Structure formats: C-alpha cells, structure tokens
Amino acid sequence: MIRGGWFRAHSGMMVAGAVAVVLVTGLMLVPADASQGDVQRLMYVHVPAAWVGYLAFLVVFLASVGYLWRRTARLDHLAAACAEVGVLFTAVAIASGSIWGKATWGKWWDWDPRLTTTAIMLLAYAAYLLLRQSIADRRRRARLAAVFGVLAFVNVPVVHFSVLWWRSLHQPPTILRPGDPTIDHLLLAQLIASVAVFSLAFVWLVRERVRLERIREAVADV
C-alpha cells in the first residue's frame, strides 16, 4: 500500500489523538485562570465548539447557494454533513457555556444576544435535518433543503440584532477585538491549539460524512 493510503486509513486515529492531546493540556497542564479558577478551562471546549458550529452553518449556506446555482449532488452532501456536524458542536457549545454561566454569572441561561442567537440557530438547523429526513426523493430533498439552508442563515443576523437591542450580558470578544488580546499568552496558545484541532476534527468528520453519503447513494442505485 502506498503512503497516502496509510495516511488516509489512519486519519481518524490521528485526529482523535490530536483532540485527546489538546483536552489533556487544556484541562490538566495549562495553568488555571487567576480569578475564575478551573471553571475557565471550559473555554478550551466551549470556544472551539462554538467556532466549529458557526463555521459549519456558514458552509451549509454557501453549499446551499452553490447547489441552487450548479445542481451538484456533492454540494448537497456537503450541506447535509455540515448541518449534522454543526448541530452536534453547537449543542456542545451551549451545554459547556451553560455550565460555565452557572459558575460565573450565577445562572444556567440568560436571554443574551449571543446565547439566544446560538440557540435559535441550533433549532433552525435541527429543523433543517428534520426537513431532509421527511423527503424521500433525492433531487427534491436537495432543492428544498437548499432553500431552507438559505432561509435559516439569512435569519441569523435579524435574530442577533433583535435580541442585541433587547438586552445583553455577554462580555465583549476577547481575541477578535482591536489591540492586544486581554488574555495570558500561554492560555491564548492553548485556546488557539484547541480551535485548530477542533477545526481539523470538523474537516475530518465532514469529509467522512460526505463519503458515506456518496457510498450510500451508490448502493441505493445498484
């Protein structure tokens, strides 16, 4: 077997290994935050999971627009895979954020713009998966899902602004802001490593999911 084949066959193990490494360094080796203590370590799961969730939903939108334009089955598979992975990671982000919120703010949930927007997104993309489930015809499913993939995404800024104007409790962004990040450099390095590894896991999961879908359709065609 050629080298590329070995690499590909073991890619899942390598991604799992990388996730294990960042979890061990983040949860055990890197120092805790000076004021929050160990609770802050949730950030190494929460932030990358939320990032992957948003990224996945953006790809659903782009792939949906692409599908309506070019009618490539591949783009439909990509949108479906990203929606599944996005829902999973967004659920992780909400759960970990909720635990962190209880420890720092003092409550599990607040109708804050970012929390509410994320929750509505989760609902909308769960609905997207439900819509896919209920249509048997392949081309029809792809077309309708693509339209809803666009709708779910254009709704996000309106939800965000309307809740933002309603109330807010979430702190301003730590890294994505002008000037020096207000985070210790070692903690920042850990955060960046977590985000990178979660992104890698995202790419791997989506690639495998698209491949699985292609095989499934090929088998169904036989």
Add this chain to the structure above:
Amino acid sequence: MSMVREALELARKDIVTEIRARDALPSAIALGATALFVVALSIGPDVERLRSLAPALVGVVLAFATITLADRLDAVDRADDAFVALWLVLDDPRAILLGRVISLTASLFVLELGLWVSASLLLDVELTAATVVLVPVALLSSLSAASVAALVMTLVGTTPQRTVLAPTLLLPLLVPTLLSGVQAASAVLAGSGPLVLWASVSGAEALLFVGVGLLTYREAAKPA
C-alpha cells in the same frame, strides 16, 4: 404588471375560501379568547400587570394563527392538484407566493385588530387616540409573519409530516417577528420606548423574506 394582478386575484381567492370554509381563523379566535380570559381571571385586579401582558398574549395568538392559517391555505391549494394547474397557467409562478403573502397579511391584520379590541375589553388596555399607532404596528407584524410563513409552508406543504414540520421550521424564523411585534406594541401602550427601532425590525424581516422568497420560490415550489 400582470403578476401583481394575478397575485391580488389569488389573495382574493384565499380570503373567500377562508370566509366560506372558516377552517383556520375560528381556532385562532378561540385560542385568543381563552388566553385573554384565563389571564384576566388568574391575574385578578392587578390592572398594570394585565396591561403589560397584553402584547405578549397577542404575540402568542398571532404565532398560532400564522401557522394554522398558512397550513390551511396551502392544503387547499394542494388538493385536487390545483397547485400544479396554477403553476402551469401563471406567467410567473411567484404570483402564488405574493398572493399568499397578501392574503395572510390581511387575515392576520384583521385578527390582530380584533385581539386588541378584545384586550381593551378584558384586560383594561386603554385604547386612546395615541394607541392608533397600534394599527400600523399590527400591519407590519402581520406582514412580517405572513412573508415568513408563506415561504416556509411552500417548502413543507408536500411532505407527509407537514403538521410537525410547519411549526418546527417556522418558529426559529418567526423569532424576530414576534419579538419586534411584542416590543413595538409594548412601546405604544407604555407611551415611550424604541418604537421606530422595533417597527424597523418587523419591516426588515418582511423585506428579507419577501426578497429571498422571490429569489428562491421557483426552486421551493416546483411541482415534483
């Protein structure tokens, strides 16, 4: 401009259908009456609280009416392959979407005005000269809800699980509509508050969904 004429004609058909069959609005009126009645009974003589709850109650009933009415009108179209016939006959099938938006807006608007009159009777909401502003606010939130619902119903209308899918797909998309409608009405009743801001959110949501609807309707509605 034949498309606009066709849309108006289809909207008229929808409204006549609903008036004759009385399929959807009576259940929304029943829910509205129950909601106002139960809240008035459970809160008792606390007039301030009753008044502050009124916009939220109207919002809940509006959401329910949007789902049932949009579902019902869509089901009527689907029966007897009427939809396919419409699709083939019209110059531009998007007239179907526009017609549905118009008829839904009109029905929801009338319902919402009725709810406000009932709220003034049962919840001590004072309707004065200043609260005339509730009329355009109600029109905007009806338009916003109608434009979201008309498009989503097009997507789920042909699926066997339409009764589950319709509310599931609609509710996340209706959030800005409901939030802005309730906040705008509260601002009118309180006599202060960011009314223009909330009216703009309703308006933006309506523009957005009519716009995306015009762009994607032929994909969403094409008969199998």
Add this chain to the structure above:
Amino acid sequence: MSRRVSALGLLLVGAALVVLVGVGLSSAVVYYRTPSELLASRDSTPTRLYGLVVPGSVHVDAATHRLSFRITDGTTSIGVVSTALPTALFRDGVGVVLAGSMGPGDVFAADEVLVKHSEVYEAIQPGQTVPPAVVTSLGGGTP
C-alpha cells in the same frame, strides 16, 4: 419580466440589510443603567443596574441571608440589598448586573445578582490561589 422580479428580490434583501444596519447604528442601546442614571431618573420600576462593587462594602447578615453592598460607576454609588446570593466570583471591585428596582431610602432591592465576567484572562502563578469567595468567607454560606 422574470429577471426584473428576481432583481426586485435582491433589492428587497439589500434594503432589509440597510434598514437593520441603519437602525443599529442610529439607536443607542441600553442594556442596563448606571447608578448616576438611575438616581437622576427617580424611576422605581423594575430595571437592570450595572456597577462595580465598592471594596469593603459587602456585608452578609447570616441570620436572614441578606446580602448588602454598594456599587459605583465612579461618580455615584448606590446601596444594594439582595436576598439572592451571587456566585463565588463575587468579590470587591467586580462588575455586577443587578435586576430589581429602587426601593425606599434610595436602596436598590435586587432580585438577581449576576457577576459580569470581564474579558481578561490571566494564568494563575505558582503558589497563588484563586481568591476566596467574599460571601463564603464572611460566613454567609455558599450560594
């Protein structure tokens, strides 16, 4: 005809975004009020209030489980009483968002005390410990 309708669709989507951004930029959004604003308005309806906990002002009545402290926005300070106990991060100088209303004697009665986390993260140094929770150390019991 068909193209013109599609162009209209794009135009409406664009108009929606312009309205949202325009409204967002032109409106001053208030998430909570500051002590100065609240005292000036003489408003006793339920509201949200933000301020920093004045160092040394925190007292816990162990018998009634009532927490009292002062918060400041730098110029004005307000006394606060609360029956709700905040999390362990509540300590001198921290920012808090209170939900409640102005009671008699210009004391704010809070139903909810939320510790607003700052966006600063610092690594803990060897030998350093996380500062103890003020409420616990004063004998008020854990929240």
